[in-house]
Amino acid sequence: MALTEDVELRTLLSTIGSPLARLLTAGGGSVPVRTSAVIEAEELRSRSLPEADVLLLIGVRIEGLVExxxxxxxxxxxxxxxxxExxxxxxxxxxxxxxxxxxxxDAGWDQLAGIVQRVLARTAPLDTGRGDDAEDLFTLAESVAAQVRGLVSIEGPGGEVLAxxxxxxxxxxxRISSILGRRGPAAQMRRLSDEGVLTALAREDTVLYVPATADGLRQERLAVGIHDAGEFLGTLWVQRGPTDFAPDARELLPGAARIAVRGLRGRPGGPGQEERLVRGGLGLGAHGVEPSVTDRYALASMLDPHxxxxxxxIGFAAESAxxxxxxxxxxxxxxxRLSASSHRRRIVVGTHRGRLYAVVTGTDPDRLTEWTENAVSSLRARLTAELRAGIAEAEGGLPTLAEARLSVDHLLDTVARDPARFPTVVTRSGLRSDVLLGEVTGWLAARPDLRDPRLTALRAHDAEHDGSLVPSVRVYLDAFSDVRHAAERLGIHPNTLRYxxxxxxxxxxxxxxxxxxxxxLALLxxxxxxxGSGATE
Incomplete structure (x- = not known):
């Protein structure tokens, strides 16, 4: 199976993971591999090997291996x-x-060979957080594990582990037995069947809680069936690991199951393609280059607004510079991705210069704002950065996405200038005046010739005498010339402010x-x- 990009051996082994496979020889982590084949000893002896970088040698005893x-x-x-060893x-x-x-x-060769082929079929490195290649079930499993805090496996309709x-x-x-290639211990599978778990998963896509057994052989689990157009495609399991599940794990798993459908159906996608399409649609592609008709159609197909x-x-920015x-x-x-899919929103995502942009579908602006607020709140425990978000509708649909993105940038820039004044999530409709004011002051900032020397003199006096006349004037103007209110904000007596x-x-x-x-003055x-001492107003 040919690739457009090599996969390094360390990536292959890291994805397969324990307890399936481990490299015994030194220095091979960076070896590029593209293809795999299952072989027998006789093929080695007769020099009739298929052309492959990875060879899975079956039916060999340890005493004949050196030869x-x-x-x-x-x-x-x-x-x-x-x-x-x-x-x-x-x-x-x-x-x-x-x-x-x-x-x-104890591993099954069929299971391992299938896993190796799926990993080698990837054209991009594994990213444990993004989960943005819909065809890569391993990446999705890592993403779900990171978000819900558990051990994830994705199985086909017959119970075979796919990722x-x-x-x-x-x-x-x-879990260990399933990954090693068996369908699971017979007693455990009978118990799941007797409890009605397997039947329920095959019939519906609701999240089930599966309690731990008293003998300790089965830890507690969350599970959701993967369904598409009435067809049962498999199951997504999350075993509890060393820590508790995330509080919103049940809310995220239906979205994970819907994303898994794309991988199981083999629908096209991929992080590189989506990132490029989103940047182009938002006007963030190469300067002067408009998206092609094909790219516009592809982006429209991914969003498919009903x-x-x-x-x-929606733009997300960190509060840090x-x-x-x-x-x-x-x-x-x-x-x-998980949350949007759980709420049946279609979403595409791209990044640019330290900000992340999501294009989403919606039916109610207030509910979209509420969803974004809940997302930012849930993400506080998952991120190192504090988030701000801005929302702007693309009022003319796909052709106006770039215009909406510019509005989002203006919103985030406005908030960044005075974050204490604004909520965590802002919208274009709610911040229209602030955005217009930001545009005016942005234009003024680019025109250093439009300054008042009287304000320059006042700044110089403050700098020389460690004064606070300029801040006092600004607070006074912001308070609409209300001396008492301005003095209260400054923490001084009204007579002091008057002076x-x-x-x-x-x-x-x-x-x-x-x-x-x-x-x-209010603008300047x-x-x-x-x-600098030589700056002029």
Whole structure:
């Protein structure tokens, strides 16, 4: 199976994880691999091997392994079942430059071969947080595990394990046996059947709670059936690990099941494609390059707005100046996908310059705002950064997504200038005046020739005498010239404020009784303060 990009051996082994496979020889982690094949000893002896980077050698006893290693092509990756580590085999493999991987003796070859092929079929590295390649069930399993705090496995309708998260701490017998290639211990499977769990999962897509057994062989679980158009496609299981499930785990799992449908159906997607389409649709692509008709159609197909639905752009920004880091962006993406899908919203996501943008479908602006507020609240425990969010509807549908994104950026920029004034989530309709004011002051900031020397003189006096005349004037203007209210905000006596205002007018020549002067000052005082002694207003 050919690839557009190589997968490194360390990525393959990390995804397969314990207890299935472990590299015994040194220095092979960065080896690129593209293809795999199941082989028998006779194929090695007759030199009739298929062309493959990864060889899964079946039906071999430990005593015959050293002899066969001498026949393995140098640079190959060889998977073989070993009950224990054999030093002679390891030394021979090392000498022959064969990357020897020990497979758990209880593992099923069919299971392992299928997993290896699915991992090698990926064209992008595994991202444990984003879950943004719909076809990659392993990435989805990792994403769900990170968000709901459990050990995840995705099974087909016959109980065969298709993908799983890598963590092994706290794994019970049922999970380990399933990953190793069996359908699970017979007694455990009978118990699940007798309890009605398997039947319920095959019939409906509600989240089930499966309690732990008294013998400790089965830990508590959450499970949801994966269904599409009335067809049962499989099950998503989450075993409780060393910590409790996330408080909103039950709310996120239906969304995970809906995303899994895309992977099980083999529908196209992929993080690289989606990121490119979203950036293009939001006007964040290469300068001067418009999205092609094909790209516009692809983005429309991914969102597929139904009659009565609107599209909205939600921008997420960190309160810190550095923007969202990669780890927080990945966790945010993974959570938004699960939560949106659980609420039956279609969503696409892209990042740009430290901000994350989501294009979502909705039917009620107030409910969309509430959903965003709940998401930001839930994410506080998952991210290192404090989030702010801005929402703008694309009032003309897909063609106006770029315009809506610009509005979102204006919202977030406005909030960043004075975050204490605004709620965590803001909307274009609720902040229209602030955005317009931000546009005006942004234009003024780009015109350094439009400054008043009287304000420059007042700033210079404050700097020389460690004064507070300029801040006093600004608070006074923001309080609509209400001295008592302004003094209260400054924590001083009203007479003290009156004295400061008088001194400010005497020093600068400004007339605070003049309406035009007050308006001019209100705008100029919202600009960033000039730096350096030679700065001019």
């Amino acid at each position: 066969l290693l001498a026949l393995v092509p140098a640079g190959s990756v060889l998977f073989v079942k070993l009950a224990s 054999n030093l002679d085999a390891i030394a021979t493999a090392q000498q022959r430059r064969v990357h020897l991987v020990r497979v758990h003796p 799983y998260s890598r963590a092994v701490a706290g794994a019970d017998e049922l 009659p009565g639905e609107f599209l909205a752009v 550095g923007g969202l880091g990669d780890q927080d962006a990945a966790a945010l993406t993974g959570y938004l 400061r205002l008088t001194r400010a007018q005497q020093i600068s020549g400004l007339d605070l009784a003049d309406a035009a002067t007050r308006l001019m 005082l919202r600009l960033p303060e000039p730096t």
